[in-house]
Amino acid sequence: MKNLYLLLLFGFLSLQAQTDPSGATLLTDKQVQMLFPYETLKEIGVTFPIRKVYAFKDRLGKQYLIISENNTNPDKATSIKAFNVLLKEETPPQVLWTITDAINDTEKAMWFYTRYISLTDLNNDGYVDPIVLYGTESQYGELYEENRLKFIIYYLGKKTAIRHQNSSLDDGRHTQIDRSYYKLPLALKKKIRSIVATLEERGHALFNTETIKELEK
Numbered sequence: 001m002k003n004l005y006l007l008l009l010f011g012f013l014s015l016q017a018q019t020d021p022s023g024a025t026l027l028t029d030k031q032v033q034m035l036f037p038y039e040t041l042k043e044i045g046v047t048f049p050i051r052k053v054y055a056f057k058d059r060l061g062k063q064y065l066i067i068s069e070n071n072t073n074p075d076k077a078t079s080i081k082a083f084n085v086l087l088k089e090e091t092p093p094q095v096l097w098t099i100t101d102a103i104n105d106t107e108k109a110m111w112f113y114t115r116y117i118s119l120t121d122l123n124n125d126g127y128v129d130p131i132v133l134y135g136t137e138s139q140y141g142e143l144y145e146e147n148r149l150k151f152i153i154y155y156l157g158k159k160t161a162i163r164h165q166n167s168s169l170d171d172g173r174h175t176q177i178d179r180s181y182y183k184l185p186l187a188l189k190k191k192i193r194s195i196v197a198t199l200e201e202r203g204h205a206l207f208n209t210e211t212i213k214e215l216e217k
Helices: 002-016 029-035 038-044 179-183 186-201 209-215
Strands: 050-058 061-073 076-086 094-102 107-112 131-138 148-155 158-165 174-177
Touching (some): 094 148, 158 179, 174 179, 174 209
Antiparallel strands (some): 107 131
16 A cells, blocks of 8 residues: 555656756655645754755656755755655655755855756766755855855765855955866766856856866866
8 A cells, every 4th residue: 555655656747847957857745745745854964954855767767856954044044954765665764865054153144056957867877966066155245255155065975065255356266176086987077177167257256267177086
């Protein structure tokens, strides 16, 4: 009976869910409540208000990316958590990885850059290659002028991070690239460089020429 319920539920969700630029399926609030009742969220470890839930599937099975933000003030999250959850019949939800961060003393808000999230199989190996971005709002300057920005990339379960400090001044900008970035497949690097270019076009970040050259290696 439980197997039948899950099959019917997954079928309903696939019919009702919305497509999203991330390449995954964006669940509605009602779908999130059906699939992740309070006890399930408690088991996963979700304590912050949920902003979005994405559904995607690869060789591992049906997975969900739960995006949550601690909005202590209206529209001003001070800390964030994301959960990559694998759901299978007759087994508890399995958390494959999490993202956790919070603002520092010079910042006043933090949130996920959901428009830049990518949840597709970029190199056609049968596994989704998640790319998740989030950033901060500094107490100084304009909204995207002195903020921090972070890329989190998962390739075959291994994490790679790119940490960027934005600034209106050349010598105030600096980027830290994990060494594992240089071992990523070319398709993933191209996607990251494309996101960087879009961030700059939209005025959401500014990277030094040296950083752009590093990302091309």
